[in-house]
Amino acid sequence: MATITCKYTTVQIEFFTKNDVFRLACCCHDCTTALWYANKRGGPALPIHQCLDTSWFPNEFTIVTGEEKLGAFLNFENADTTRFYCTNCWSVLFADHPAYDKKVLVTQVMNYREFEGLANAELMPLQARHFVKDLSEEQLAALPAWRGDPSHVYQSAADILLAQFPAMKEAGKEGAEMNAQILLGKIGSAFIPTGEARLSEGPPTLMQQMAQAAEGSP
Numbered sequence: 001m002a003t004i005t006c007k008y009t010t011v012q013i014e015f016f017t018k019n020d021v022f023r024l025a026c027c028c029h030d031c032t033t034a035l036w037y038a039n040k041r042g043g044p045a046l047p048i049h050q051c052l053d054t055s056w057f058p059n060e061f062t063i064v065t066g067e068e069k070l071g072a073f074l075n076f077e078n079a080d081t082t083r084f085y086c087t088n089c090w091s092v093l094f095a096d097h098p099a100y101d102k103k104v105l106v107t108q109v110m111n112y113r114e115f116e117g118l119a120n121a122e123l124m125p126l127q128a129r130h131f132v133k134d135l136s137e138e139q140l141a142a143l144p145a146w147r148g149d150p151s152h153v154y155q156s157a158a159d160i161l162l163a164q165f166p167a168m169k170e171a172g173k174e175g176a177e178m179n180a181q182i183l184l185g186k187i188g189s190a191f192i193p194t195g196e197a198r199l200s201e202g203p204p205t206l207m208q209q210m211a212q213a214a215e216g217s218p
């Protein structure tokens, strides 16, 4: 069964499956900036490219060790994504998003090179690369070549991810004993860093874009 551990294995969580329910490469500002912030707080080094391997798993897991070391943060007030991390070593472990409807969670812990954050997992091939719009020309040029279907490179949220959400939720599960929401309840609340403009000054997130679309603004 797939496990997620922090750098020093203080925190270890275990899923009930080896398989992810979706996988893509996310180039969005928020994902990389969250790791940048965690690194600034003493966490592991982040990849040089602003594009992170990203896998979704069912929202059902057991905390093998380190429950008391788990914390949560938002990049900014009303941010879409709640990120769970080890308060000892600032490894960012996994995250929740309202679009997941409590059925799945997402992890990018495999992007750390200093340790094997995700073990015993069988990951599907990357299905897309998305939020390319968040990259500067230089950042885009520096990315490794995309070897998948050329039509699966998306400026914003990947259409195939949005199309897969129902199937991902179907394949996912809201764990009765432990899940991201139960864990957040135990932690209390996600804290919001202050004085970190880089965290909050990114381009519009998925939820912000959807809100803008709903209002009919360009």
Ligand SMILES: [Zn+2]
Pocket (backbone or CB within 6 Å): 026, 027, 028, 029, 030, 031, 032, 131
């Ligand atoms: Zn992202």
Ligand SMILES: [Zn+2]
Pocket (backbone or CB within 6 Å): 006, 007, 008, 009, 010, 011, 086, 087, 088, 089, 090, 091
């Ligand atoms: Zn740790």
